[in-house]
Amino acid sequence: MTHMHVAGVTHADVWGAGPQWLERPTDPNALDTQLWSSTTRREPSGEVTIGGIGVTGIVEQTQTPVYVMDEVDFRARAAAFRQAFADWDVYYAGKALLTRSVARWAMEEGLRLDVCSLGELVTALRAGVPAADIGLHGNNKSVEELRLAIEQGVGRIVVDSLDEVARIERLTEELDLTAHVLVRVTVGVEAHTHEYIATAHEDQKFGFSIANGAAMVAMVRCHYNPRIDLRGIHSHIGSQIFATQGFEVAARRTMKLLGQFVSATGSQLPELDLGGGFGIRYTSQDSPATPDQLASDLREIVEHESRAFGLTAPRMSIEPGRAIVGPAGTALYTVGTVKTVELDGGQSRVYVSVDGGMSDNIRTALYAAEYSAALVNRASTAQPVLCRVVGKHCEAGDIVVRDVFLPGDITPGDLIGVPANGAYSRSMASNYNHATKPPVVAVRDGHLVTMLRRETLDDLLGLDVGA
Known part of the structure; x- marks a missing residue:
């Protein structure tokens, strides 16, 4: 196995099947167990669980974005x-x-x-x-x-x-x-x-x-x-x-x-x-x-x-x-928009926008770090399409996952999970665009405990002492 350099170009060419190392999945619902924390499972219902708790249940308690520590x-x-x-x-x-x-x-x-x-x-x-x-x-x-x-x-x-x-x-x-x-x-x-x-x-x-x-x-x-x-x-x-x-x-x-x-x-x-x-x-x-x-x-x-x-x-x-x-943490996001952009040469790219981005994970924008992602709230029978998961910030470089195959029926309201997010995500988080920092929760044996609560607008504006 060779290792690609963690850095790359921000705006890469689009290949029909993505970068060479990225393989089109035969089963779009399968989770690579080596990427996800050890208690992460996709249940027969199609929902992913972490620490014995379904991601929809986690999100009902925490909203998104949220960092989930196993x-x-x-x-x-x-x-x-x-x-x-x-x-x-x-x-x-x-x-x-x-x-x-x-x-x-x-x-x-x-x-x-x-x-x-x-x-x-x-x-x-x-x-x-x-x-x-x-x-x-x-x-x-x-x-x-x-x-x-x-x-x-x-x-x-x-x-x-x-x-x-x-x-x-x-x-x-x-x-x-x-x-x-x-x-x-x-x-x-x-x-x-x-x-x-x-x-x-x-x-x-x-x-x-x-x-x-x-x-x-x-x-x-x-x-x-x-x-x-x-x-x-x-x-x-x-x-x-x-x-x-x-x-x-x-x-x-x-x-x-x-x-x-x-x-x-x-x-x-x-x-x-x-x-x-x-x-x-x-x-x-x-x-x-x-x-x-x-x-x-x-x-x-x-x-x-x-x-x-x-x-x-x-x-x-x-x-x-x-x-x-790093491997113990998963970031959960809610999909807000899905947009297909036509490119030169008959190619296209699907942009999946989520409710986080470079304020809760700067690594992709900072030095083009690579991540993986999956649809986690349900299973899908749709064919996988090459997507780019992007954030909601006012920057073209606000990319969460540069290249990933997601089901072609991904839609607003779906939940996206990004594994290996335990390190250098919350610790490097910012308030860019006056975003509030996500919470960190710990899950174990079906129980959820808040480690860091979600930052609020009152927290953020409380620092503003100007007239």
């Missing part, structure tokens, strides 16, 4: 990574989706939590996550963020600049406390993902370069400060990554750096975080590795590089990213 699926994926990486620390990526409920799920499944803002840090603490199990990321952490992290005893602050090191030095002196840190390094690896989510090449905002010696300068400075506990180094090569070859290069370069640090200081640092950002299945073109496969490959890489540099294998950390929460 708690069983989330917990199973968290547990799979914890078990596969049993002797490593596994950090859940708060930036993908963070509510107090999600934080508790991750904690209860034995995961630690990675945050990258004051809001995420406070959410984690209020959810009851022990500060020692929290890591704080960010390339421009404020004094307020650093102060709270140090006061609370956050387990690790991933430092990203010498300005930040100076802030930590001042705060630890003022507070008479110790800060536990990792130094984030850039390893010069070209991850096979979109430019916007590749984070280990030299020309980008994160980390200290290994190549030009900046990483060693930061490490030595932290090491010799008595109020900074330098635990190790952190590397992250990107997101939505399917292969482990990039991690092999990252491990080799970070292990070499650890060896050089031993030569410079006489001390071996005890921890190494290789990041993660493992890919998930958004469409039939994607074939992500299992946690067991990833763990086996990464263990072999780390053990080999440790031996090569004569080092004791450090305590390892991994950050699966969207791989835990």
Whole structure:
């Protein structure tokens, strides 16, 4: 299976059967179980259920758009990574989706939590996550963020600049406390993902370069400060990554750096975080590795590089990213209009407009991410037609799903489900066109619980203090 790049052209040519990877379904009602959360089913009635609840029942309680989180699926994926990486620390990526409920799920499944803002840090603490199990990321952490992290005893602050090191030095002196840190390094690896989510090449905002010696300068400075506990180094090569070859290069370069640090200081640092950002299945073109496969490959890489540099294998950390929460979430929309547009060459495209769009999932507009979709409130005997699911915002690029086959009788009032929507949808949602942000609900065993309520116009207009 090959992997297409997650980016593409906004206005692609129209092929008779869509892009090469998109196959016309033989059964328009069949759900690809690898795309949908584990409790998602199409019942004999034709309606899709998630967590034992029919989508029409969910929508009756919540309206649309709505993000539906499959708690069983989330917990199973968290547990799979914890078990596969049993002797490593596994950090859940708060930036993908963070509510107090999600934080508790991750904690209860034995995961630690990675945050990258004051809001995420406070959410984690209020959810009851022990500060020692929290890591704080960010390339421009404020004094307020650093102060709270140090006061609370956050387990690790991933430092990203010498300005930040100076802030930590001042705060630890003022507070008479110790800060536990990792130094984030850039390893010069070209991850096979979109430019916007590749984070280990030299020309980008994160980390200290290994190549030009900046990483060693930061490490030595932290090491010799008595109020900074330098635990190790952190590397992250990107997101939505399917292969482990990039991690092999990252491990080799970070292990070499650890060896050089031993030569410079006489001390071996005890921890190494290789990041993660493992890919998930958004469409039939994607074939992500299992946690067991990833763990086996990464263990072999780390053990080999440790031996090569004569080092004791450090305590390892991994950050699966969207791989835990992404597949657990489904976005539900109501169809508002259906329009067939005639194109040059005798081709046509069916535009299916829904009541959401780029305000509740910016990824398609931001870097042409691909998604799948299905008619979920009923079954259909109509032939599938190539459609483009679009939002209601005043932008031509407001696309939810670029290419998908849907039944030819799709009509206003139908419900569309978009799987793999748990990560980076609600967390990146906006109020563009004064849209209100959708709710997030959890479903399990026939029960529905609201995690984040729907934003209202009163919420939105309450911020407007002008005359």
